[in-house]
Amino acid sequence: MSDGRLERTLRMGRPGGGDGVDLATVAAEHGELDAAVSRMDTRIGGLLVAVTEAGLAGIEFLTLQDEDDGMADLAVRLGPRLLHDPRRTDAVRRQLDEYLHGDRQRFEITVDLRGLTPFQRSVLDRTASIPYGATNTYAEVAAHIDRPGATRAVGNALGVNPVPIVIPCHRVLRTGGNLGGYAGGVKVKAALLALEGVITA
Amino acid sequence: MTLPPFQQLVDEHGQRLTRFLISSVGPHAASDLEQETWLAALRAYPGLRRADNLGGWLITIAHHKVVDRWRMNGREVVTDAPPDRAEPGPEPPDDALWRAVDGLPDGQRSAVLLRFVADLTYRDVGEVLDCSEAAARQRVQAALKTLRQEVGR
Numbered sequence: 001m002s003d004g005r006l007e008r009t010l011r012m013g014r015p016g017g018g019d020g021v022d023l024a025t026v027a028a029e030h031g032e033l034d035a036a037v038s039r040m041d042t043r044i045g046g047l048l049v050a051v052t053e054a055g056l057a058g059i060e061f062l063t064l065q066d067e068d069d070g071m072a073d074l075a076v077r078l079g080p081r082l083l084h085d086p087r088r089t090d091a092v093r094r095q096l097d098e099y100l101h102g103d104r105q106r107f108e109i110t111v112d113l114r115g116l117t118p119f120q121r122s123v124l125d126r127t128a129s130i131p132y133g134a135t136n137t138y139a140e141v142a143a144h145i146d147r148p149g150a151t152r153a154v155g156n157a158l159g160v161n162p163v164p165i166v167i168p169c170h171r172v173l174r175t176g177g178n179l180g181g182y183a184g185g186v187k188v189k190a191a192l193l194a195l196e197g198v199i200t201a
Numbered sequence: 202m203t204l205p206p207f208q209q210l211v212d213e214h215g216q217r218l219t220r221f222l223i224s225s226v227g228p229h230a231a232s233d234l235e236q237e238t239w240l241a242a243l244r245a246y247p248g249l250r251r252a253d254n255l256g257g258w259l260i261t262i263a264h265h266k267v268v269d270r271w272r273m274n275g276r277e278v279v280t281d282a283p284p285d286r287a288e289p290g291p292e293p294p295d296d297a298l299w300r301a302v303d304g305l306p307d308g309q310r311s312a313v314l315l316r317f318v319a320d321l322t323y324r325d326v327g328e329v330l331d332c333s334e335a336a337a338r339q340r341v342q343a344a345l346k347t348l349r350q351e352v353g354r
Contacts, residue, residue, distance in 0.1 A: 006298070006348060010317035013220035014299045016228035021236050023211065032243035037208070071206040080204040081243055083211065 024085035028053070034079030036088035039067060042100050044191050045184065049089045049096070050074050050082070055110035056092050059163050061184030077115060077162065096165065102195060105132035107166045116160070119147075123157035130171045133196045137175045159183065165192065204252050207243065214256045218263055221319040224299070225267040234270060238263045260319045261329050264311065271307060301351035305344050312340035313348075 027033035035050040035057060046062030048070040057078055060070035075082055086093075091109070098104035113121055122145045130136050138158075142150045158169040164183055170192040174180045182189035193199045218238065222231035241262050249258070302310060308330065315326045316337070327337040 002353075003345070003349070006345065006353070007317060009295055009298055010302075010313060011320070013318050014224040014227070014302075015295065016223055021232065021239060023239055026236055026240060027243050030240055030243075032240065037206075071208070072203070075206045076203060079247065080207055081246055082206040083208050 024083040024088065027081065027083060028088070032081060033083060034081040035074060036085035037071065037074065037082050038084060038086050038089040038093060040093055040096065042097070044100065044188050047096070048074065049092050050078060051089050051092060052078060052112045052114075054112035054114070056163055056166060057112035057114065059096075059165060061164070061188060063184045063188055092166075099165070100195070109166055111163050111166060113162065116162075119153065120157040120160060123154050124161060124167050124169075127158065127161075127169055127172060128167045130168060132168075133198060135171045135173050135193075135198055138172055138180070139175055141172055155180070168192075171196075171198075202250065202252065204246065204249060205255075207246060210242070210255050210259065211239075214259050217256070217319055218259060221260060221263055221314060222267065224302070224318045225263075225314050226270050230270060234263065234266050237266055241266075254325070257321060257325045257328070260315065260321060263319075264315065264329050267314075268307065268311065297352045298348065301348050302344075304351075305347060309340050309344035309347070312337055313344045316341050 024033060024036050028036070033053075035052045037048055037050045037058075039062075040047045040049060044063075046067070048058070048060040048062065048067065049056070050058035050060075058074050060073055062070055065073075071082060095104060095107050095109060099107070113124065116124070123141060126141050126144050127136075136144075138151045138154045139148075141158075142148055142154045145154075147153070154172075158172055159181065161167050161169045161183070164170065170182060170189045172180070179186055179189050179193070190199065219231065219235060222234050222238070225231070226234060238259070242259055245262075302313060305313065311330060312326055315321045315329055316323065321329065323337045323341070324334045326341070327334040330337060330340075332340075
């Protein structure tokens with residue numbers, strides 16, 4: 001065996017495949033998983049879905065950022081121990097898929113709103129109760145949570161919504177009908193409102 | 202400091218970890234050690250202060266588990282039992298090579314596995330084995346010499 005062949009053979013490693021480790025499951029069983037993450041490609045663009053032990057903790061749009069940026073965002077918010085795991089995100093992905101195909105109007109998903117302030121939570125709770133196909137203005141949401149005048153703060157709270165679509169911040173518009181901003185870009189917001197029949201596509 | 206998502210570590214270094222463990226302890230024991238290595242890495246990950254050599258860090262964890270396993274098992278031959286052959290023919294050269302690697306003294310055996318299978322630099326091999334870069338090179342050269350004698354013509 002020549003020296004070159006010897007080194008090449010060593011580099012390839014000993015033959016024989018391992019069984020492969022289901023790392024996300026092992027990590028979750030030992031409490032060492034911060035979140036299971038999956039990518040979805042949908043008609044409104046790519047999404048990252050992140051599920052913790054407590055529930056759905058993140059939906060990242062991949063319309064204005066790439067997957068690495070989305071993962072980095074989730075790592076900062078939920079912890080760095082993120083692993084791809086289609087099984088743990090399956091229920092959420094299925095419901096999102098049904099919604100985006102017009103086959104679902106309500107989500108049956110537990111959300112994990114860790115790290116949010118009480119004010120942000122109250123804005124998101126209120127927003128979660130706006131029905132499919134209906135809209136509120138930022139000022140109306142502010143009035144509903146007994147903080148009239150906090151219109152701008154409501155907008156900021158919706159801007160940090162960790163689980164857009166499922167908490168439907170796209171149903172909150174500016175007074176006068178202007179769509180306002182959106183984490184995935186205003187085109188995505190328009191697409192969701194069109195899907196729900198609020199505006200024409 | 203922000204650590205990259207753990208998935209990135211798996212994507213970038215998972216294959217060489219598997220290769221390193223199979224080459225070190227054989228396919229059967231490698232599955233257990235792989236799980237133990239990942240779990241130890243997951244536990245330690247949030248407390249890491251540096252992220253500039255995560256591959257080296259992961260392989261270091263694996264190396265310690267490998268050495269523990271070698272000590273536990275003594276000088277057990279880790280190549281899985283050779284298949285029964287109707288007519289005993291010559292051993293495939295790769296099997297002979299790995300048998301020879303298994304027979305090296307621990308320090309040389311580790312040096313060869315870390316350098317070639319785990320693809321570490323000599324400097325990193327030295328760090329893992331707690332010796333100088335030059336000593337790491339010497340160990341690898343000595344190991345290659347033995348391996349050539351055992352399997353080469």
